[in-house]
Amino acid sequence: MVDPRFVQESDVLSTLDQRPNLMELTPGEFESLITNLFEKMGLETRLTQASRDGGVDCVAYDPRPIFGGKLVIQAKRYKHTVGVSAVRDLYGTLQNEGASKGILVTTSGYGQASIDFANGKPIELLSSEHLLYLLRENAGLDAKIEVPPTWMIRFRTGLTCSSYRELRSGVLVVRSGFVSGRRSVVEAHRVGARARAA
Numbered sequence: 586m587v588d589p590r591f592v593q594e595s596d597v598l599s600t601l602d603q604r605p606n607l608m609e610l611t612p613g614e615f616e617s618l619i620t621n622l623f624e625k626m627g628l629e630t631r632l633t634q635a636s637r638d639g640g641v642d643c644v645a646y647d648p649r650p651i652f653g654g655k656l657v658i659q660a661k662r663y664k665h666t667v668g669v670s671a672v673r674d675l676y677g678t679l680q681n682e683g684a685s686k687g688i689l690v691t692t693s694g695y696g697q698a699s700i701d702f703a704n705g706k707p708i709e710l711l712s713s714e715h716l717l718y719l720l721r722e723n724a725g726l727d728a729k730i731e732v733p734p735t736w737m738i739r740f741r742t743g744l745t746c747s748s749y750r751e752l753r754s755g756v757l758v759v760r761s762g763f764v765s766g767r768r769s770v771v772e773a774h775r776v777g778a779r780a781r782a783a
Contacts, residue, residue: 605728607692607716608662615662616642619690623658625723640678654685661691664732667710669698676706690716692730 610618613635620632620643628645642660647653659675661667672689679687690711695703703710711719713730720726 605726606733607728607730608664608732610662612662615692616660619643619658619660622719622724623656626719628656640674641682644682644684655683656686656688657682657684658688658690661689661693663691663693666694666696667691667699668696669702672699672702672708672710676702676708679707692716 607615607618616635617632620630623643623645624630628647630643630645632643633641640659641657643658645656645658647656657675657679659671659678661671667689672695675687675689678684686707686709688709688711692713694712695710699710717728717730720728
């Protein structure tokens with residue numbers, strides 16, 4: 586595979602046991618991790634450069650006859666729900682690249698508009714729960730996704746999931762309702778004196 590966008594990938598997966606919180610990785614390390622993971626899953630993978638990558642973080646090839654082909658993978662290390670615009674961008678990239686499938690991997694989840702848009706299209710939306718499962722099954726890694734205490738939690742209105750907050754011992758616990766049919770819990774320290782009830 587010769588493409589000027591491809592760069593040398595680093596083996597983030599082998600060093601992750603020292604810091605298994607995926608939110609502590611840089612965006613570049615997270616993209617390398619996703620590339621490493623899909624390689625462990627039996628795909629031929631290539632990491633793309635950080636800028637001017639055409640909306641692709643990783644290009645993978647599934648060598649299986651009939652079911653295989655070119656896949657474009659986008660990695661999003663997000664603390665908030667991935668919006669439909671990211672899914673639309675992936676779909677456009679998929680068509681532009683002539684790929685058989687697009688995969689969007691995130692440390693968070695997807696809103697209903699994203700799920701609806703991907704429905705019936707050759708797009709896979711992998712949420713935080715899917716990612717943690719794939720790392721456990723394919724790399725033997727029990728990773729976690731926790732927002733670091735230094736990150737300020739901001740609440741946006743209009744999310745598709747229900748949220749509630751509790752203040753416990755100086756730790757603000759954010760519990761998202763069912764996103765894509767799965768429950769997620771994110772903990773972060775409150776920056777500031779007190780949390781107001783929503």
